Amino acid sequence: MERAAKKDDKKTLTEIRKKAEKMVVAAKKSRYKVAAANLEHYLNGTKHKKRISSKWLRSFSRVINAEEVNQNRFEEQLYKQAVRLRRDGRKKVRDYWESNIDYKGRGTSTEELFFASGNSHIKSAGHFKIVKKGEQIKITGEVTHDWKDRYDFHNGLFAYIPGFGMIPDSDMKRLATEGSAGEYNLRSKWKQKLKAQFNINERSNRIKWDWGKAR
Helix, strand or coil: CHHHHHHHHHHHHHHHHHHHHHHHHHHHHCCCHHHHHHHHHHHHCCCCCEECCHHHHCCCHHHHHHHHHHHHHHHHHHHHHHHCCCCCEEEEEEEEEEEEECCCCCCCCCCHHHHHCCCEEEEEEEEEEEEEECCEEEEEEEEEEEEEEEECCCCCCEEEECCCEEEEHHHHHHHHHCCCCCCEEEEEEEEEEEEEEEECCCCHHHCCCEECCCC
């Protein structure tokens, strides 16, 4: 009985892999090239980290929203520190903020980002200079946004794949735990400069914060 069970398990594993390979082909035909490449990378089992285009990532509102959450936190922090300055001079500030890109446990979405990585994370680290001269405040600086995700699967979760139905994560995970597939890290980085100039008595919600083009 034990041998028969192992044989069935191997057959099932082969079936799971064949279905995953078909999903790669279908994703490429649907122009979900990044999602296809990520799944293919997993099936190949190379386990090396994989770089993702920041331009592609930032084409999704969820990524921009997470980026803006961190930007707003920097703005609030810098404003508070600026208005506390009592004398003319300069002050350097270094800090970071983190934000999640979360699909709230849903197993279905039409976004390619959902298929390419699912939930992910952005850490924004910045260094700034605050200059006070009389009533005028000038702030300059730069932020590095570090996006990352672990390409893996979690038992108990499911994802709806068009043309294939609900696919359990446990099946996909078996490809790594029992087969030749391999989990790996996804990474991407981009930078933005920040400029702002305002009167020390100006309300924070009226200040124009100039976030430069991501690069």
